[in-house]
Amino acid sequence: MKNNIILIVNPISGDVDKSELIDAATAFAEKENLNLVIYNTSGISDSDNIKVLYNTYTPQRIIVAGGDGTIKMVAEAMEDHDVIIGILPAGSANGLAVDLNLPSTIEENLEIAFHNDFMEIDMISINGKKSIHLSDLGVNAEMIKNYENSSIRGKWGYALQTVSTLIDLEDPFIATITGDFPTIECEARMIVIANSQKYGTGVSINPNGVMDDGKFELVILKNMDLVVLGKIITGNMPIDVNDVEIISTDQAFVTTNIPVSFQIDGEYCGKETKLNIEILPKQLKVAVPNPISAII
Structure with missing residues (x-):
């Protein structure tokens, strides 16, 4: 049975077309014999929809193609689940990706997002x-x-x-x-x-x-x-x-x-x-x- 990976794509982040990135991620998943489930955010019930996807496919990893706001939204949706988040930087500034020293090419980021080890980072609560x-x-x-x-x-x-x-x-x-x-x-x-x-x-x-x-x-x-x-x-x-x-x-x-x-x-x-x-x-x-x- 193939392992499931969920790819969360924010289609409007960074005001750039995500089709090349989605195609690359799909090809990578096929090569690695992974079942890639793609979800495009809409700004409506995204957090609830991602929770449903997780409960349906129980992936060990969720890949996020977007900026810091999209990553945070996914992290909050998954706060009660043990899941690794991979990042494909696709926002306006990609602050977290910069701090993590993620590379500039799609190919390198796919390898990291799908396969690399992880670190457990802190978050900050500000007025809840x-x-x-x-x-x-x-x-x-x-x-x-x-x-x-x-x-x-x-x-x-x-x-x-x-x-x-x-x-x-x-x-x-x-x-x-x-x-x-x-x-x-x-x-x-x-x-x-x-x-x-x-x-x-x-x-x-x-x-x-x-x-x-x-x-x-x-x-x-x-x-x-x-x-x-x-x-x-x-x-x-x-x-x-x-x-x-x-x-x-x-x-x-x-x-x-x-x-x-x-x-x-x-x-x-x-x-x-x-x-x-x-x-x-x-x-x-x-x-x-x-x-x-x-x-x-």
């Missing part, structure tokens, strides 16, 4: 919502809101909205952050809740992030002038505490003096004034390149 990668308050979330409302997709679209957002930059907000560390009260342009190191654009925002250490980082960007932004984009995170402060913890509470734009894993979630944050250790089995040590 789960994050697998990077979430934030402030400038980047505002940029994502603008990006979602624009017609230009991909990295070029992100770049255009970054410039536009910085030109229209509002005053900083005041944040109070409490936890198992001295209380912090400061002006901030952006607060990142990081389970990993890099945005999908390749920009490193949390150089010491580890996805399976039982902790997350709060990266507090107090200053976002062009000099600081340039350092971040070129991979040289500022070390001046007047510009950036990083806290590693497993629980924190953030309040702001005004409603601030907020995003989770690249999805704009509106404005918030309070964030209750805690780590959820080893929530997700993800197929990774070998050796695993290359990504931590």
Whole structure:
């Protein structure tokens, strides 16, 4: 009997056609004598439909062709099941794939997604919502809101909205952050809740992030002038505490003096004034390149 593999495809992620990827995955499964079940997301009852598919086929792996939002949706649907998730990067930025050092070719990613060993990564709960990668308050979330409302997709679209957002930059907000560390009260342009190191654009925002250490980082960007932004984009995170402060913890509470734009894993979630944050250790089995040590 053939082993079952479910392929979840987000047809609109990244605004790119998925037919080549689906054909490649189908051919790979046939070569490996696997029964590939393909499901295209529609935005309607996807989580429930994926649960039904799992109960019908009981696969050991589910492959996701989409971005971080699609991966998170599948992970949440499978939270009560022992299943390995393989990733075929097909979103606008593919942040988790970047942090996992997944290769650039479909052929290499198929091998990893279908066959490679896995690591168990943490997730983060933020006001009861789960994050697998990077979430934030402030400038980047505002940029994502603008990006979602624009017609230009991909990295070029992100770049255009970054410039536009910085030109229209509002005053900083005041944040109070409490936890198992001295209380912090400061002006901030952006607060990142990081389970990993890099945005999908390749920009490193949390150089010491580890996805399976039982902790997350709060990266507090107090200053976002062009000099600081340039350092971040070129991979040289500022070390001046007047510009950036990083806290590693497993629980924190953030309040702001005004409603601030907020995003989770690249999805704009509106404005918030309070964030209750805690780590959820080893929530997700993800197929990774070998050796695993290359990504931590």
